[in-house]
Amino acid sequence: MPELPEVEIIRRVLLPQIQGAVIQTVSVTRPEVVAHPDADKFCRQLTGQKIHNMTRRGKFLTVLLVSGDSLSLHLRMTGCLLLVPPDNPMKKHTHVMFQLDNGKELRFSDPRRFGRFWLLERDEADTYSGAGSLGVEPLESSLTAAYLKTSFYRRKRPVKECLLDQKSIAGIGNIYSDEILFSAQVHPSRTANSLTDDEWKRLAEEIPKVLNYFIEKSAVTPEEFLQGTGQDYRNTAFLRVYGREGEPCPMCGTTLRKTVIAGRSSVFCPHCQPMNALSK
Structure with a gap:
């Protein structure tokens, strides 16, 4: 999608x-x-x-x-x-x-x-x-650490599932939620109510940064867009974790793993995104 x-x-x-x-x-x-x-x-x-x-x-x-x-x-x-x-x-x-x-x-x-x-x-x-029921635009200033914490900190759902909630944040799907969580060093299975203030801050910083990065890397000319029939333009070479289970982590070399959260696959690094991070 x-x-x-x-x-x-x-x-x-x-x-x-x-x-x-x-x-x-x-x-x-x-x-x-x-x-x-x-x-x-x-x-x-x-x-x-x-x-x-x-x-x-x-x-x-x-x-x-x-x-x-x-x-x-x-x-x-x-x-x-x-x-x-x-x-x-x-x-x-x-x-x-x-x-x-x-x-x-x-x-x-x-x-x-x-x-x-x-x-x-x-x-x-x-x-x-x-x-009309969509949440905040992730590229706008209204997406802050305070907004994320207020929206999710009482939820016992995995943080990956929260990022996919279009009524809270508009536009993030399975691919970029993996990339965002990797960049923020947050395990996708962590429950939202276990995240620390520092982790909420990192997520608020990484969400627009990751999305803007992939907008930039996927930019094409009208001619290239037409040549790719309007679909073959996502620059998968720049994906660091999504779809790369079994490959070495680009940060530490640990083998990337896959899990399933709310029926969706999720790839993560068990070293860079530890499940047992301390709650605040």
Whole structure:
């Protein structure tokens, strides 16, 4: 699933190419990917609209239209948003197409069909997508050690599970939670109520640092993005622990181990991230 860095890269690649463009036609081949309103109204209402901006909130992308309407998208597990020339071969499982007046087509494909669109009219409350219940943006100043401690310190759940809670922190998924916990030297299975003040501080420092690092390392040009069909751009060479169980720790050389937390795999270094850290 694309996480915050990947969604941010999509925004940065697409925005300069679609800003100011007018949507000439819209076609939907799988109506279920349009969660609100129905697919017919979705197509009618978007036709003729001019794109003003594109923003990101957690893992959500939102296209802001000059009219005040807004189009939100969550890619979920396998969604892909790609801007292509009209003669570009149609990608399999393409479900929504926007023909723009700049000669390009914005296409959404999704093999598993879990991704969803929501079109909201100007001043319409978003009671549909769930974006309104998201927690703080991890790249903003509101994410502090005090916020993390207040949100989690009474919980007996593993800290890894807490980082995945979108209602507390928006945008962190399985990959970058591993990288964050490794950088902060916190074992993923530690219960949140066992963390020390120093560990909360390290987490608050490492969360934006790690996410910004991977945004930087995954940056691509529009040409590279298109060549990778909008998906092959995560720079896995810079992942230090995720997916590397059995390899030596890049810090100390200890063999990295894998555990399962809340049904999700988690890789850690037993030396750099000791389970028996003292509570404060």
